[in-house]
Amino acid sequence: MHSSWRCGALSLILIALAGCAEPSSPSGEAAVPDDATMETPGVPQANLAQWARSCALCHVRGEGGAPPAGDAAAWAPRLAKGEDTLLRHTIEGFNNMPPLGYCMDCSRDDFRRLIRFMAGES
Ligand code: HEC
Incomplete structure (x- = not known):
């Protein structure tokens, strides 16, 4: 005591x-x-900024059925379609996923990195 x-x-x-x-x-x-800094390895800061003001609006909480960022189980069936299909769906839109995902200044390479980042493979 x-x-x-x-x-x-x-x-x-x-x-x-x-x-x-x-x-x-x-x-x-x-x-x-030590490496737990704001910068995620493999994802440039500029892409994180794009992500935060576009994709994150829906892909954090799974708005409208969006696969949440970092949720490997939710992304597995998406990845199975192949990266080119995912890229096309991001650019052209797919059901509730709006064309370009609200990111007007994202290039194709930016989209590729953002998709990999959300799917947890960077
Ligand atoms: C307005 C909400 C919203 C925003 C903003 C948004 N998404 Fe989505 N996204 C969705 C929804 C909802 C789905 C699920 C569509 C479905 O499967 O029917 C989806 C699905 C996806 C898929 C999977 C497509 C497939 O074929 O399975 C990818 C890849 C994707 N989003 C990438 C992005 C990227 C990259 C951004 C930012 C540049 C983004 N999204 C921004 C709502 C959004």
């Missing part, structure tokens, strides 16, 4: 700082790998 009430009362703050029960554990910051 050793200041457990304090631990309980302050646990939220203490967890945020370093952890009450394990004073010798490393700080929370150390758990983040």
Whole structure:
């Protein structure tokens, strides 16, 4: 029995700082790998910006049946159609998927990278 009430009362703050029960554990910051920066490997920053203001509108929450970004199970049957088909559907539109996916300044190569990025293969 050793200041457990304090631990309980302050646990939220203490967890945020370093952890009450394990004073010798490393700080929370150390758990983040060195390469966890804003830039995703293989995806240029410009493409991420395009993605954030177009594809992300629907492909984050699966709006209208869109396969959510990073959801490998949702993307597997899409990828099975082949990249050329996916690229064509992105440019021409496909059911609820609008032509160009709202990205007016995306090139074909940009679309390829965005599709790979969302399908989790970059
Ligand atoms: C307005 C919402 C919306 C936006 C914006 C959007 N999508 Fe989609 N997308 C969808 C929906 C809905 C589907 C599912 C269509 C279906 O399968 O019927 C889809 C499907 C797709 C598919 C799979 C097509 C296939 O043949 O299975 C690809 C690839 C895709 N989107 C790429 C993109 C890219 C790249 C962007 C951004 C440049 C984008 N989408 C922006 C709604 C959107």
